[in-house]
Amino acid sequence: MSYRYMRVLIFFDLQTLTVNDRQNYRTFRKFLIQNGFMMMQESVYSKITKNMSSAEAITFKVKQNIPPNGLVQMITITEKQFSKMEILVGDVKNEYITDDRKLIVL
Numbered sequence: 001m002s003y004r005y006m007r008v009l010i011f012f013d014l015q016t017l018t019v020n021d022r023q024n025y026r027t028f029r030k031f032l033i034q035n036g037f038m039m040m041q042e043s044v045y046s047k048i049t050k051n052m053s054s055a056e057a058i059t060f061k062v063k064q065n066i067p068p069n070g071l072v073q074m075i076t077i078t079e080k081q082f083s084k085m086e087i088l089v090g091d092v093k094n095e096y097i098t099d100d101r102k103l104i105v106l
Contacts, residue, residue, distance in 0.1 A: 004051055004052065004078065004079075005048060005049065005050060005051075005078070005079035006048070006049045006050075006051065006052055006054075006055040006076055006077070006078055006079065007046055007047070007048055007049070007076070007077050007078070007079055007081075007082040008037075008046065008047045008049060008055050008058050008059060008062075008074065008075075008076050009040075009044070009045070009046045009074065009075050009076075009077065010032060010037065010044070010045045010046070010062065010072065010073070010074050011043065011044050011072070011073040011074075011075075012028065012043050012070065012071065012072040012073070013043060013070055013071040014028065014043075014067055014069070014070035014071075014072075015069060015070055021069065021070075024067035024068065024069065024070075025067070025070075027067070028065065028066070028067050028072075031065045032045045032062075035047070035058070035061065035062075046082075048079065052076075055076045056076075059074060059076065062074060
């Protein structure tokens with residue numbers, strides 16, 4: 001079986017005006033982290049998957065856990081497309097997973 005690594009990207013903009021809004025924000029963010037998503041930027045999270053079928057399972061799970069208000073966007077791209085991303089300003093932090101290694105030693 002060949003693997004075609006995919007990357008699921010989540011972009012969200014959630015209100016934090018009320019106590020309920022802040023709770024929804026925290027719950028959604030915790031859900032992403034507990035399901036293996038890594039923060040790329042504030043409100044931008046990504047997760048690497050083995051193939052398209054596992055990416056579809058993850059997107060289904062995310063759709064079940066979206067907050068009632070705000071904007072949540074999701075895109076699935078190949079790892080090759082993701083690797084072509086250019087950093088225009090700033091530095092890349094090494095604590096994020098940026099490749100498909102099976103074991104990462106910190």
